[in-house]
Amino acid sequence: MNATIDLLKSHRSIRKYTDQPVGDEALETIISAGQAAATSSFVQATTVIRVTDPEHRKQLRHMAGDQPYIEKAPEFLVFCADLARASLCCEMHGIEAQADYTEQFIIATVDTGLFAQNCAVAAESMGLGICYIGGIRNNIADVAELLGLPEHVYPVFGFCIGHPDQDPDLRPRLPMSVVLKEGSYSDDGDRETIADYDKVVEAYYAKRRGGSKAMTWTRQVAGLLSEKCRPHMLPFLHSKGFLKR
């Protein structure tokens, strides 16, 4: 173990921030750390939009399920998977761009994930707190319009940054045997291990929410798969030229 690993293992989403600004210099340090992450075929398919306009922040807050920290966080970024820049490279060489393959969507989405996670680690190493905002996909077409996103660019998630004004507990993760498999995929024994883990998560929620709410991991996750999950995503992505073949 070392200090970096301790830092990684101490991550919690921070949703309350002090008024202290993050500052341009710190923000650029965070972004340059993000850029240093691996990028598939060197495509660098991520563009970050920093939203500072209070009216736009307010609108984004409402588009993303009324999460107040989107409006209140000292910094709010939107991480975009961007193949428009790669298309520009094609144009500069007189080549017709083909950016509608599913594989390219995966490349741009993974690039953006690696970039953002480096930003998260960099921010936390500076004593800042962060929170990913998947909720911007609730009304993704409105978000894309507000940010002026062209074809072949989509907003993957938002990202709040600020100085923490809360100190939440760590959320317990699945036991190692469930997530790390030897040789091939198997869920042998997972059912029992997960049932035990449910009790750990239930105890965590009981403590965190003052015992007012009972929730296990399996029940929470089952909820995610039991209903229509942002069914507008595929038509939206098609409209932006993604995932066509």
Place this chain on the structure above:
Amino acid sequence: MNATIDLLKSHRSIRKYTDQPVGDEALETIISAGQAAATSSFVQATTVIRVTDPEHRKQLRHMAGDQPYIEKAPEFLVFCADLARASLCCEMHGIEAQADYTEQFIIATVDTGLFAQNCAVAAESMGLGICYIGGIRNNIADVAELLGLPEHVYPVFGFCIGHPDQDPDLRPRLPMSVVLKEGSYSDDGDRETIADYDKVVEAYYAKRRGGSKAMTWTRQVAGLLSEKCRPHMLPFLHSKGFLKR
């Protein structure tokens, strides 16, 4: 700046390793650091498969474009986006799982990216080197069969780990003004900035490859979009129950 940010900014893919093993304990530390990354709606949609069988390593090497380090690295992992476990949660609660929405595919893919990038940072903080292997998607159906992946699980990338036996230069990234935008998306001025950056990348390649190969960034990226890009991906993902609506 601090030591963690210096570490993030010193990343290069390592493709040559000494014979020194990584060891079970270090590997579990790396995976637990990966688990500590943010996860959308707490779904924890990542499963890592550690491949140790030499014959399987050899096969994976050939499936992934004959990259020798897949066979030779002390550790080779395959990071899988996994919604089968979430389906198991549904089953445990007698709920019918719906895992075929595009949104769920994005959730699982992003979860896997964040998890893996934490693993990359953890490994590098221990003096190890890593290399992402997108090439496993060249023959993704064969990889999935070899690893016994069920419905709603797909292999996103491979990941080599070992003690570095090379010291490659840092690859210069795009200027900040191109990747960080204020308020809304715009490529104003990017063309000129990118043309200048092309010269930086060309100088990097000339040095790295002993001057034997001339390559700019825009030419390299244009190549990615100028031809069919793993056109088997969408039919494969459909066959695994992903991206159906």
